[in-house]
Amino acid sequence: MSDSRASTPLQRLRTPVQFLKGVGPQRAERLAKLQLYTALDLIFFFPRDYQDLLEIVPADDLKEDEPASITGVIEDVDFRGTGPGRSVLGVLVRDNQSYVRGVWFNQCFLRKRFQVGQHVIVSGRPRLQGNRWEMAHPVVDIVEPGEHPEGGKLLPIYPLTEGIRQGLMRKMVHTALDTHGSDLEEVLPDSFLKQHELLSVHDALNKIHRPHSREEMEAARKRFIYQELLVLQLAMSLRKHQLNERKSALPIPVDFRIDERIRKLLPFELTEDQNKAIHEICHDLNRTIPMNRLLQGDVGTGKTMVSVYAMLAAVAAKTQAALMAPTEVLAKQHARTLSKLLSHAKVRIGVLTGSLTEKERAKLLADVAAGEIDLLIGTQAIIATEITFQKLGLVIIDEQHKFGVRQRAALRSAGNDPHYLVMTATPIPRTVALGMFGDLDISTIRNAPPGRQSVSTYIAEDEQRAKWWDFFRKKLREGRQGYVIAPLVDETNRDDTLGGVEQLLEHLANGELEEFRLEMLHGRMPPAEKDAVMQRFANHEIDVLIATTVVEVGVDVANAVLMTIESGERFGLAQLHQLRGRISRGKHPGYLCVFANPATDASRERLEAFAGTTDGFELAEVDFKLRGPGDLFGWKQHGMPPLRIADLQRDGELLAKAREDAFSITDSDPNLAGAKWEKLQRMVMIRYGKSLEIGDLG
Template identity: 90%
Template sequence: MPDSRASTPLERLRTPVQFLKGVGPQRAEKLARLQLYTALDLIFFFPRDYQDLRELVAVEDLIEDEPASISGVIEQVDFRGTGPGRSILGVLVRDNQAYLRAIWFNQPFMRKRFHEGQHVVVSGKPRFEGNRWEMAHPVVDIMEMGEIPEGGKVLPVYPLTEGIRQGVMRKMVHAALDAFGSDLEEVLPESFLEQHELLTIHEALNKIHRPQAREETDVARKRFIYQELLVLQLAMSLRKHQLNDRRSAIPIPVDFRVDERIRRLLPFELTEDQNQAIHEISHDLGRTIPMNRLLQGDVGTGKTMVSVYAMLAAVAAKSQAALMAPTEVLAKQHARTLTKLLSHAKVRIGVLTGSLSDKERENLLKQVAAGEIDLLIGTQAIIATEITFKKLGLVIIDEQHKFGVRQRAALRSAGSDPHYLVMTATPIPRTVALGMFGDLDLSTIRKAPPGRQTVNTYIADEDQRAKWWDFFRKKLREGRQGYVIAPLVDETQREDTLGGVEQLLEHLANGELEEFRLEMLHGRMPPAEKDAVMQRFARHEIDVLIATTVVEVGVDVPNAVLMTIESGERFGLAQLHQLRGRISRGQHPGYLCVFANPATDASKERLQAFAGTTDGFELAEVDFQLRGPGDLFGWKQHGMPPLRIADLQRDGELLAKARQDAFSITDTDPNLAGAKWEKLRRMVMIRYGKSLDIGDLG
């Protein structure tokens, strides 16, 4: 083990866990599965729950079917087979002179956990059977030596991995805290702790790992949750200040003459929400501080028209604009939409995608550099290419949740401090917006333009298939088109499955839809082939498109008003809602039928919520409640380190408070340069400097 006297506090905290008392190389390998490598990792490995041994009940005081915990010593372990593949495990626990029998059916692997003489805490619902108390399938916590329950004791319950028991984990965490806890520095000033009624770092660690009462754990957790959210919000605020203070954008003024000229090009009157978003964007564009705004709106609310307005404003100011879409299909559709919309305007449009030949790309890049392209539309090829703009004034990213923070920064750096607008059709709950996009100002469009058709949504069982396909064929014969959506390109692992596009196409072409023109579309197809299929579908040379979620975003075929989704339980709410948005684009009402076999209550609840409303904001809140922000928006995809103890869903109030405090701090000290904030600044930079691209501060 390294000589602790010759090392710094940080070096000591980075001591590998194998050198800690009670760990060793074998347990260190097991701890690595939990991503615990150093003493510091163990110290900040927080309990997931607590076992309050003050609530222990004596066996003689048990009440039938009322949950309880008893403490005792194992006197006997009995395991026997009761038939092929069947068994019963009985563990007799003595509490003073009374006994309780814990039993498990058909779980032979539990046998090796128990032996005579072990001290255990057994929790479950007791039943009085055969003149003795029993608990079936209880939760059992095996106590280590020195961990015999005492009055008033509260035991932390940690996440575990195979081969490490709860008592052993407690001992290892406590060993790390005892040996290295004093090396931890307090990053929050004393006056700040007093003002916000927060425990010191050492008080909080002792109370979270060794609480004497359950109430202590709440104040300890508050300290760490608040600190984690404060560090996140400080990173967001530093990024915002960096964008505002260190960079100077080309002002794009929008006066009444420019406004009038742009509106004449738009095909319809804008809604109140669209006008409000345009007002906010125009205000930002007119400044030399780069705009940094998120435009969110439900499917079909007209975000594209708002972005068109912003791009035309940039062109009117003799600047260039770039629009980046997540797929080549969508990028080309944006190009076609804008080309048609601006056919009478003198706006030069270029399209940069991965399918261009080397010569085509070279020519396009020369035009962009010479200022001969006003609007450049593309995919990630824009940031994967060495590109120089003559005068880039505005960057727009469509479908924000498809791109990470680093990708945003890379596109921004393609020009000289452009204004920056990102869009998403996946409505974002407020706490997620603060947590993940706290460096962006927010504009929201809720109401769709008039004339948008409703979509009738059904969740169907297998016995309703024939009826649905009768209706589907009836609408196709009336001249409509439709989609059939599968979760996978190919699924051959199971017999009789229709989970893949290829299987579905073969099945439908020889069955329910044999009289119609069918083709398939999926992500493995070359971009040019995908685009050709979509064009044939748009020209009604195809009646039904059998596809994966590649059609989820942005493909407009107004005549396509029918959709069948197979294996609906495999899709998230946001995906289902995006898919539904494909069939509300024209003058005819839409019809969607989801065939699903939900295996869990959460899956059933998700599908019921989807059928019950077409409000994407309402569905986003439901999805957030059911799945949390990590699954919903791909925290890792954005390059963000995971939150250790805070939860955006649960801790919304503390998040709002942390944001207010963070922005208040950076308003007076924009770079946290003062000695008061030195340690906190270091923590922010270590945690978020790279992922939020704020490494060049100070």
């Protein structure tokens, strides 16, 4: 029974499911596995699919081979084997005084589903067998007592857990809706619903759970998909407005003299795309509103030089800059690159990583606080440490998708907000960019600087190994270097396929590459050991590096132009593309061979797309199409709640519309403070206030 102590609509909606009629404590435990705890959870537990119910007719009115549905009670369940691996399952259903038999061949897993006495709907093509109707492999839906589904409509199909059948789940959802649906408030104003041709929340809930037609179901789904995307975009817009209102950043002006001084330090002329990105960044840096910009660029398009320009602009304005990288290997590489570039400039560089001694760390932090460090480079240790900057002007985060939203807002300086530039070499599909980075302005670099070499990519099978290794050895003898990439550190499977770094090293050192200097690199190694290996590889003391994907981000060895990837079907497109980017860093062309045994069409399509283009933006869209958003871009890591019904891939048009509407709303009411948007504001805060760190708008 419902909890009688609940008095307000919100309290009634939060009634624990166990108090709903027909649920109870035992079923409540099972519903908890689906994260269904309250009446409200059940009401917004949307169907994953729908079953078309044919018009239900009496069994006496069935016609030969004409699709139809009948409803009745199971009288008998018969299962028998007919040979090795073969079986027949028969279920006899009585409709009044007539019978229909459902028959399934070689589907023994269905036998436990049916029990004598169950009420069912059976849909299929009837055929007379003697004097009785029979349906081969019909669709059967089990009806709970008291449930009266109508023919000719859509039957909702919900996600399930052990011990909960479809009929029971439908009944519990409908009970929650019938009992507490009227307690729901409409969060969208009537005029807004009318303008956007959206159903009311009550109408939409009834039509999404009990649709009589595809049109009703689609209209209901549109309402909730749009609302979910609107709430997300409002959260992004509110975050952007709040950042703009702070006006607490230190302005970093860049005039023509500073521009000229910086460009003299850079090793080459910048491309048109790089110059455009720099123009956008300089415009932001010159304001007291903190810059909040994403710089995305394909592998090798020169994002690092753009970030160097921004950091030097910060130093020229007598402020400090911090560069945060996802790994210690990459942080130290950035430090080496910058030290070399700035060897003749008076820029003081510090490196903060987890491998520093306590004494080294204390000295570095003291120097940062005293303003004796202009540019601090490090890993997450930068935000995991109590650190005080004397005058922090700019924070650059490399590989943005490796960090969460809170991490990119964790640095402050004497009451000031620094400017933020976040970078990624993983091109982001447009809808994901709107969904996940909607609070950021975006700069894009597509074109690589002149002189970047091409990479020839091959997808191969085992019989082509000898030919590839002949070519690999030939290039090594010419003085080049290479990588061999494995998906795991240590793996030997039943087929003795060498899938791990350790096995590959042993195999190659005693086989195809025995005449060359080999070493391995993987994430389990201590940071100092990884750095030492990378340095030896950069010095050409190692010919071939056997590694995991630890090398996928940012490791630069211009002479390394060869790469072999084992078990390529295990890698995502973005990973494969990042790995390929390691062998196009110098003056020699690159060569990549991926050995793979794709087991699915999607895996095969992914590999074919990879071999067919080197355009990272094109590959990102292919990857998104094949795999969906998933956690490709760190949605969970950002702490973002999962989308209930919207799909960033499928609902791109609605997302763009929701974004346009959200920014229009906040342009006229930046904090959603008006009575018109009060309920919607509350929904935004409940859903995204914590994960996006939106301040208290009340």
